[in-house]
Amino acid sequence: MANEVAARNVPVVPKGQRRHTIKRLVRYLLASPWRVIVMILAGITAVAMIVIGPKVMGQATNVLFEGILGAMLVRMGAKPGTPKEAVVAYLQSKGQDKIAQMISTMNVQVGKGIDWSAFARVLIFLAAIYVISITVRVVQNFLMTRLVSDAVYTMRRQIEDKLDRLPLQYFDRTPRGEVMSRTTNDIDNISGTLQQILGELLFSVFSFIGAIIMMLAISPMLTLIALIIIPLMALGAGIILKKTQPQFTRQWIQTGQVNSHVEEMFSGHTVVRAFGHQAVAKEEFEAKNKELYESSFKATFFSSLVNPLSTFFGNLSFVLVAIVGGVRVLSGTMTLGDLQAFTQYTRQSSQPIGQLASMGTMLQSSLASCQRVFEFLDEPEEEPDPSDPEVLGELTGGRVEGHVRFDHVRFSYKPEEPLIEDLSIEAKPGQTIAIVGPTGAGKTTLVNLLMRFYEIQGGQITIDGVDTSKVTRHDLRSHFGMVLQDTWLFDGTVRDNLLYGLDEGETISDEKMIEGARATHVDEFIRRLPHGYDTVLNEDSSELSQGERQLMTICRAFLSDPDILILDEATSSVDTRTELLVQQAMNTLRKGRTSFVIAHRLSTIRDADLILVVNHGSVIEQGTHDQLLTAGGAYASLYNSQFTKGAEED
Incomplete structure (x- = not known):
């Protein structure tokens, strides 16, 4: 029910906003003005050739009809070579005024028959016109395709750049499927529709204008009759467009919702099956899919009414023109060739309206x-880096000592819900700082603030005395190595994944890579893979266990040789034996580096130089492991509860 209500309440894009969207889209298409100019000139040339075609074809019809009339007059008793004026006078004397009037407007030569050489010249000229038309149309379509492709290429590039500039909070509140839908499905839809309509749009407009000009040149009265249907056709099309616009908006919004649901169910399919929620997931999908089906059906159905409507009014116009034009041909006020050309122009004028x-x-x-x-591209970005940034480690050859201070830091995810109000902590160079506390206490938030994934609202964070807000994010983060609880490996070889933490252009030898792999205990299981370090992993890394994936991320951090190390539950996914091996590797890695360790397993942080107990965004206790146990406070309670539980389970 909630989904149905949400679907009905999907906002319709205001008319003013649509105009803004069109202007913005046009700017993408006008990125290469010379191509636009050449494309327009090619379109005008193609239309001019096509518009001239019916008139030239009418001349060919006149040549045939005049020859046939000349032969018929001989059979009616006229002598070959008789002047046309004499034939007209004779027919008038017999009371055949309409036929006489018709012959008077034509170049009829009694007894001559069809002038095949003149007919051939007209056909050759007509063929040349259509060859030129096809050629310039190919040029127009080529340029149009380049324009659209360049515009979509620019959009995709801007989206990629935007992803790097969006704050972390955007991804925290936006489903991944929704982001993917906007950056893939919507872009593909823009590309596909523009490819279809852009060239035809210009061609249809030029064809309509050219056809109207030629129709006026042949017969203003018939032109007025043909144009009577245009307001009716435009009214019907306007009603249809008004119906389809909200449906297309709903269609693409609900496409994003379906993609988000599918992505969520795919990434969590193990959990869904483990808890037997396949039926619930299927039911949710059916509801979302039904909403998408209904909006897509309505959008497609209403839009499909345009062609029958335009065809009906086009045929009505053709019939009216044929009747009135036929009377005028019989009355001698119009040639048969002109009527033929005019009916073709009628088609050329009504078809573009339907196409438009x-x-x-x-x-x-x-x-x-x-x-x-555009909504995605307009999302608020991270605060820009300073224009004249300071450089970390500028006086020490690029390395930082790792003296980290939080001075009266204030931060909250929501203004109405304060989290960190006045936090001051210090990590001296080479120290290991452990951060512990209950879930939701703000442990990971400290790391996010240190890395500037979120911006603080008060106070300052310094590294070696340099305010982190005064350095670029790239410079800041290049000095950190991170191992997170959630492992992430990408499509690529094991080697590529291990070396992912290196700076751009930086390389290390295979010997050093293998040495790091052995230190973090990944070399053994990597060598068991089909192609060792050159084994290609997929996104899920199904070839590896969760613990092995965790070890690979630890090795990645090890090989990056960071100045400051962040371990966020780095050993949470390994077994007890592997944990001891990893702990030894981490001890080696932490030597000479300032390290921040977030841990729930308190046994892994006994040797930390300083332990911070955090709750509700504040440090409620700090000290060494022995000091905190002796104090008998919150840390002692957490530590004793873990080991008491472990003893009971044993």
Whole structure:
């Protein structure tokens, strides 16, 4: 029920906002003005050739009809070579005024028959016109494809850049499937629809204008009759477009919701099956899929009404023109060739209107996707780096000593819910600082603030006396090595994953890599893989156990040789025996480095130089392991509860 209500309440893009979206989209397409100019000129040339075609074809019809009439007059008793004026006078004397009037407007030569050489010249000229038209149309389509491809390429590049500038809080509050839908499905929809409509849009507009000009040149009265249907067609198309726009908006929003659900269920399929929630997941998917089906059906159905509507009014216009034009041909006020040309121009003028209306529905879909992409590109970004940044380790050859201070730091995720109000801690160079506390106490928040994933609202954080807000994020983070509780390995070889922590352009020898792998106890199981260090891992790394993946991330941090180390539950996914081996490797890694260790297993931090007990964003206790146990406070309670529980289980 909640999903149904949400679907009905999907916001419709205001008209003013649609205009802004169109202007913004046009700026992408106008990135290369010369291509636009050449494309427009090619379109005008192609339309000019096509518009001239029916008129030239009408001349060919006149040549045939005049030849046929000349032969018929001989059979009616006229002598070959008789002047046309004499034939007209004779027919008028017989009371055949309409036929006489028709012959008077044509170049009829009694007894000559069809002038095949003149007919051939007209056909050759007509063929040349259409060859030129096809050629310039190919040029137009090529340039149009480049324009759209360049625009979409720019959008994708801006999206990639935007991902690097978005604050972490955006990804915390936005489902991954929704982000992926905007950056893939919506971009593909923009590309597909623009490829279809952009070239045809220009061609249809030019065709309509050219056809109207030629129609006016042939017969203003018939032109007025043909144009009567245009307001009716435009009214019908406008009603359809008004119906389709909200449906296309809903369609792409609900596409994002479906993608988000599928991505969530795929990444958590083990948990879903373990708890027997397949039926619930399927039910949720069916609800979301049904909403997407309904909006897609309505959008497609309403947009499909445009072609039948335009065809109906186009045929109505054709019939009216044929009737009135036929009367005028019989009355001698219009040639048969001109009528033939005019009926073709009628088609050329009515078809673009139908095409424009049909493209309007496709444009609604594209604008809905554009709106979602532009909303993503307009998301608030991280605070910009300082224009004249300081450099960490500038006086020590690029290395930092690791003297970290939090001075009266204040931070909250939501202004109305304070988290850290006045935090002051200090980590001296080479110290290991352990951070412990209950879930939700703010342990990981300290790390996020240190790495500037979030910006503090008060106080300052310094490294070696340098305010971290006065250095670039890249400079700051290049001095850190991180091992998180959630392991992340990407599609690529084991070697690529291990060396991922190196700076761009930095390399190390295979000997040093293997030495690091042995120190972190990953070399043994890597060599058991089919191709060793060159084994290609998929995103899920199904070839490795959870503990082995965790060890690889530890090795990655080891090989990056950081100045400051952050371990966020780094040993949570390994067994007890492996934990001891990893702990030895971590002890080696921590030597000479300032390290921050977030841990729930208090046994892993006994040798820490300083233990901070955090709760509700504040440090409630600090000291060494022995000092805190002797104090008998919160840390002692946590420590004793873990070992009491372990003893009971044994």
